[in-house]
Amino acid sequence: MAKQFLEKIKAKLRYVVTIGLSVLTVFVIYKVFRTTQATEVWMCNPNGYAIRIIDDSVTSEVRSIKAVNDPYFKSFITSLTNYISAKFSKTKPCQGNSREESRINLIFVRLPLVTSGDEPLTPLPGLPTSRSNITCRLDSPWVQLAIRRSSSPIIDAVFVWNERQFLLDQVLLSGQRPSLTQPLIPLSNRLFQQYAADYAGSEIMRSPSGENPQPSISKRIPADVLWLFRHSWQSTRGPFSNIAQSAMRKTVEQSANGYTNLTKTLVDQCFTSGKTEIRYKNVLDLQQIFSLDQYRINQLY
Numbered sequence: 001m002a003k004q005f006l007e008k009i010k011a012k013l014r015y016v017v018t019i020g021l022s023v024l025t026v027f028v029i030y031k032v033f034r035t036t037q038a039t040e041v042w043m044c045n046p047n048g049y050a051i052r053i054i055d056d057s058v059t060s061e062v063r064s065i066k067a068v069n070d071p072y073f074k075s076f077i078t079s080l081t082n083y084i085s086a087k088f089s090k091t092k093p094c095q096g097n098s099r100e101e102s103r104i105n106l107i108f109v110r111l112p113l114v115t116s117g118d119e120p121l122t123p124l125p126g127l128p129t130s131r132s133n134i135t136c137r138l139d140s141p142w143v144q145l146a147i148r149r150s151s152s153p154i155i156d157a158v159f160v161w162n163e164r165q166f167l168l169d170q171v172l173l174s175g176q177r178p179s180l181t182q183p184l185i186p187l188s189n190r191l192f193q194q195y196a197a198d199y200a201g202s203e204i205m206r207s208p209s210g211e212n213p214q215p216s217i218s219k220r221i222p223a224d225v226l227w228l229f230r231h232s233w234q235s236t237r238g239p240f241s242n243i244a245q246s247a248m249r250k251t252v253e254q255s256a257n258g259y260t261n262l263t264k265t266l267v268d269q270c271f272t273s274g275k276t277e278i279r280y281k282n283v284l285d286l287q288q289i290f291s292l293d294q295y296r297i298n299q300l301y
Contacts, residue, residue: 041053041062041063042105043063043064049081049084049085049104049105049106050104050105050106051065051077051081051105051106051107051108052105052106052107052108052125053065053068053077053107053108054107054108054109054110054125055068055069055070055073055109055110056109056110056111056112056115056186057069057070057110057112057115057116065077065078065081070110072161072252072253072256073108073110073161075256075260076108076159076161076256076259076260076263077108077159079260079264080106080108080159080260080263080264080267081106083264083267084104084106084155084267087271088104088153088155103152103153103154103155104153104154104155104156105128105155105156105157106155106157106159107125107157107158107159108159108161109124109125109158109159109160109161109162110161110162111160111161111162111163111164111165111184111185111186112163112186113163113164113167113186113187113192113225113228113245113248114186114187114188114189114192114245115186115187115188115189116189117188117189124158124160125158126144126158127144127145127146127156127157127158128146128156131146131148131154131156133148134146134147134148134154135147135148135149135276136149136270136271136273136275136276136277136278137270137276137277137278138266138269138270138278138279138280139278139279139280140266140279140280140281141160141162141165141184141280141281141282142159142160142162142165142259142262142263142266143157143158143159143160143263143266143267144157144158144160145157145158145266145267145270147270147271149271157267159263161259162184163186163248163251163252164184164185164186164187164224164225165184166251166252166255166259167224167225167227167228167248167251168180168184168223168224168282168283169255169259169282169283169295170227170251170255170296170297171223171224171227172282172283172284173283173292173295173296173297174227176223176227178223180223182222184224187225192225192241193241195220195221195222195225195229196229196239196240196241196244197240197241198217198220198221199217199221199226199229199240200236200240202214202217203217203229203230203234204234204235204236204240205236228244228247228248228251229244231247231251231297231300231301232244232246232247232300233246233247233301247300250300250301251297251300254297254300255295255297257294258294258295258296259295261290261294261295262283262286262290262295265286265289265290266280266286269289283295
């Protein structure tokens with residue numbers, strides 16, 4: 001009797017485990033599906049272009065321009081789509097929320113200075129490789145572009161609204177020439193807090209370094225972040241990280257129009273230069289095609 005009872009218990013446990021694993025599998029598949037959907041949400045905007053919006057500062061899917069939270073990023077998207085619409089109004093429109101038939105596919109990516117947590121970001125989307133007869137490819141930190149010039153043009157573009165790029169551009173426009181060893185991706189919240197505490201302690205409060213002197217602050221903090229810290233209010237009455245975040249918003253506010261106009265100039269380059277391959281590595285490369293003074297910040301406060 002005891003043996004039969006134990007066998008029944010084992011059978012029930014196996015059944016429960018099987019059901020549990022099935023539920024877990026469904027949950028994992030659902031999570032993967034949701035993640036995939038979150039990174040592949042395309043919409044057909046009123047101008048008839050297929051648009052995808054990725055904002056790494058939020059976890060929800062961005063399903064429309066109206067749903068974009070950041071006002072400057074939203075203005076960037078609207079301005080670029082209207083600009084392209086005015087130039088290429090005869091292009092075949094997309095249908096519904098599919099980009100399969102669209103000749104113009106625009107991806108807008110927002111990369112904040114700091115992520116909301118410490119999870120790594122997904123890689124930036126790239127341009128499609130299946131298009132044929134591409135007449136111009138442009139590569140830059142602000143936009144990647146591939147077009148086919150014709151009476152009915154094809155345009156694939158990835159526009160990057162990168163807050164760290166805002167900062168690095170200002171570093172270069174101020175005359176500094178830092179050597180970059182790391183990509184300009186959002187900082188984890190933990191790392192940003194660490195940089196802010198380091199800067200506040202050594203540069204504002206002038207805390208002694210102790211028996212083992214540390215490398216200079218420019219060696220400990222990336223050049224773009226250091227520019228932000230030095231142009232923030234030099235105060236420790238509140239968390240310096242919050243003060244720096246406020247300065248970041250001020251930086252975007254002052255230079256958003258310049259960033260947008262710079263990007264429009266790059267789009268024009270692919271249509272007017274006659275070149276098949278165009279590459280710009282940094283903002284100083286644009287001096288011959290764009291007035292950098294409209295983008296330069298002379299005084300933040």
